[in-house]
Amino acid sequence: KLTTWTRRGVKQTHPYTILGDSWRNIFQVMSIPDFLQKVYYMYPNTRYTGFYQILKPVLMIKNPELIKQIAIKDFDHFTDHRSLGTDEDFEPLFATQLFFLKGQRWRDMRALLSGSFTSSKMKTMYGLIAESADHFTDYFLKQSIDLIELDLKPAFTRFTNDVIASTSFGIQVDSMTEPDNQFYRMGSEIANFNNLKTFFKIFAYLLVPSLSRFLNMKMFSKESSTFFTDIISQTIKMREEKNIVRPDMINLLLEVRKGIVKKDDESVTDTGFAVVEESQHISKTPKKHRELTDTDITAQAIIFFLAGFDTVSSAMSNCCYELAINPEAQDKLREEIKSVLAENNGEISYETTLKMEYLDMVVSETLRKYPGLSSTDRICVKSYTIEPKTPDEEPVHLKPGDMVFFPNFSVLRDPKYYPDPDKFIPERFSEENRSKIVPYTYIPFGIGPRACIGTRFALLEVKTILIRLLSKFEVVPVEKTKIPMAFNRSTLSVVSDNGYPLALKRLK
């Protein structure tokens, strides 16, 4: 019987012996957000609840102050994410990605990469994002029909694919007009964690890593690893031989490798309320421990792809879904877009994008209702005790290897922090209301030194596409649009189970 948490004095779920609580997700009886809600509300007045991911005991931390304590104040005890069993000598392209690196290796890499995600670096890359957004909008503008019915998610996925191809791999593709291009095919293959084969690979890694190694079961196919490695190494070679400078991520990483540190222009406006500032932990880490190899650069370009492909297209889709079913919010946003553009001679630039306050409120509220990842984990790396705060709590002793879990989705939908949590209310994030948000409850990008590194990039992409789309089209619901949304049961992200059937209505 799985009773680890009961024995440690923690209230726990009622798991099955072999699959723990995961049977609901394995057999897709329940979506992950719905499962989180079930555990979160099982013992309403507790700060934490124990549950089991297959056989692994996991402690769900529900209280925002305790989340802060673990993720920020006592971060040194919880520096890592759960590993998927692969390690550097077995599959370097997977294991050296920032998300999976551990301890000092993670700190060094994060410190090296963080300088590439500042506001002024985003401003430099804005032109590339805007170019892909123009191709995307032109594709629809060229169609001579007034009402284009489509599933918006696959369309946005093609857009985010093209942005990462351009900004992280240095190549230009237009996946709307060339739907079968090789980059999109290979990218979709590595980013698809929902197929049965990948599911069993992950299952095997978690249960018997040695068997996975023995059977040489790698996360990426040989074809896709070779494809991405070749693109990066050819691009690096060409840039070094011909002294080519392109305002993209590869260029920034090559500068890091050469030790070129360009001073950031701190006057550049930031991309939005949801930005997570880089932590002091990271800025204090020495910048140059180990040189970035070509494999390191490829692995990071791949994680930017994996982390930014589905999350960003989901945010765009969820936002358009909400705007379609809340037409007054859509009209208000379009008014703002039109008036800021009129004040700036119709020019859409990095600066004009960030002048749009209601746009920022709409995006912040979208990420509150639909955080890209419904939860995130931390592994205890140094023994730790959660001291009791109430008479019914006992000290909870955590040892290295124990796993804690932040239910981002449930915190962001908790009526204690966000009244009427299922309603889409951008005004929660107006200048005057922001200060009322309870600290450490706005966590769509995670929290602490290990939070998302790409927050600015993600917000800029979402805003860039929304401005273009909404200035030319109205997004409207169609018969198949499901209200309210039911969540997809096979993914960690917070997305609809019947896609995003909507229509783009050309503005007169």
Ligand code: HEM
């Ligand atoms: C709306 C879009 C996005 C959402 C909602 C999102 C959310 C997240 C979350 C929740 C985490 C885990 C944080 C934690 O454990 O506390 C994360 C990590 C990460 N994200 Fe994002 N993300 C988004 C877009 C992006 C983009 C565009 C990039 C890169 C260009 C990116 C790169 C990363 C990386 C590298 C990590 C691992 C950081 C580390 O372990 O140090 N993400 N993201």
